[in-house]
Amino acid sequence: MGISVETFFLDPHAQGTLQAQIRQMIAEGILSGRFRQGERLPSTRRLATHLGISRITVSLAYTELQANDYLTSRGRSGHFVSPNAPEPPPAPPTRGTEDAVDWSRALGRHYTGGDTPGRPQDWARFRYPFIYGQADPTLFDHANWRLCALQALGQKDFAALTTDYYDQDDPRLVEFIARHTLPRRGIAARPEEILITLGAQNALWLTAQILLTQRRRAAIEDPCYYGLRDILTQSRCHLTPLAVDRDGLPPEAIPPRTDVIFTTPSHQCPTSATMPLARREALLARARDLGALIVEDDYEFEMSFLTAPSPALKSLDTDGRVIYVGSFSKSIFPGLRLGYLVGPEPFIREARALRSLVLRHPPGHIMRTAAYFLSLGHYDALIGRIRNALRDRRAVMAQAIADHGLTIAGRGAHGGSSFWMQTPRGVDTERLAETLRPRGVLIEPGRPFFHGADRPRDFYRLAYSSIPADRISDGVAEIAGTLQTMTGDTP
Structure with a gap:
């Protein structure tokens, strides 16, 4: 990826020579993390034309930065940020400015703090993703x-x-x-x-x-x-x-x-x-x-x-x-x-x-x-494939749930893509979800679906739209085993 020439400009109030200013611009770009290792800088000719200065001035600045291992040259390909360039320091804690806005008063309405939960963006890396509403790449056309x-x-x-x-x-x-x-x-x-x-x-x-x-x-x-x-x-x-x-x-x-x-x-x-x-x-x-x-x-x-x-x-x-x-x-x-x-x-x-x-x-x-x-007609064909896959997965999941003695609180009469579940002895499903995640299992706790302050915590949703059929039984077994541990029951 190339660094745009428009990124560079000369400060008319800056001190030092033009060559020193160019060196400082590039070094600051690297140290701030804006310029990353392996990115290509503008050619000396383009940068000189853009800044309205002599090309030799830019060439000398690049040469010194190369000597200090900020830049590296690759034959006729140009100059790049060196893989040995200094790493950007950790970002300092954010501090308010002198004219900071009091956002507690400036915001007329608030839209944060609702019930909609966040979902892991990396759900596909989990072996047992019992999550709802994601596309299955093996089924999509x-x-x-x-x-x-x-x-x-x-x-x-x-x-x-x-x-x-x-x-x-x-x-x-x-x-x-x-x-x-x-x-x-x-x-x-x-x-x-x-x-x-x-x-x-x-x-x-x-x-x-x-x-x-x-x-x-x-x-x-x-x-x-x-x-x-x-x-x-x-x-x-x-x-x-x-x-x-x-x-x-x-x-x-x-x-x-x-x-x-x-x-x-x-x-x-x-x-x-x-x-x-x-x-x-x-x-x-x-x-x-x-x-x-x-x-x-x-x-x-x-x-x-x-x-x-x-x-x-x-x-x-x-x-x-x-x-x-x-x-x-x-x-x-x-x-x-x-x-x-x-x-x-x-x-x-x-x-x-x-x-x-x-x-x-x-x-x-x-x-x-x-x-x-x-x-x-591609949509109808896609729906046909999805229905067949969900029918098979539902059967596997229903059998696994029955084999492990888990409780179904609700299931669709016509199909669908999930089971509504309830834990034994009022196990908190948010704690259950946290315990299962390191084991590669994702479930959806039920508390956000309910209204009010005292919401039930023992419901959860198990979806089968995003998990292959051959992983369902093992995933349900992980859930059942974890529930047994949390309730103190023995198999």
């Missing part, structure tokens, strides 16, 4: 995604690649969602009723910003997706958590004066409970009686490999009160960050306007690549 990306870069799609859509979306992607994706959930929608988002998280944020105020009340499931609870907490609305049962959110528990109901009926997050048809109809009736809106997060509906998925709540809605959230981030790969909102045109119009104020629209190249991947 790299070749066809690459071809679709190249096609989207072609001259024919130049406008889709470079156009500022302002507040609009790629029409090809919207058409596919309207004609292929939504009908599979029993949903009919016009393009004016669809908005592309940067994943489900962005869709939920847009929805909360539009529908909720400090005077309105939202009902959420407990436990629920922690990212949603963080969003609603920041909206400053009145928040009512409702305990879920084996069938998901109980409609009769929704209190009066509720304005918006957030639910995950197909795969309750995180318990994986599937809401029966009768309860879905009861939920719609309860919302109608309250004059409330429903936000349906239909994540993972594609992962129904045991039986056909239940109809979407949106497909049963005859009042136009259900807003539907979908995402390709779970089914294609999470880094894609593409989702969509489906709702009545007045709502989508406001969501489109709000999105345009924040990020205008998702990147055109990403939308067009996804549109090709979907419309050419």
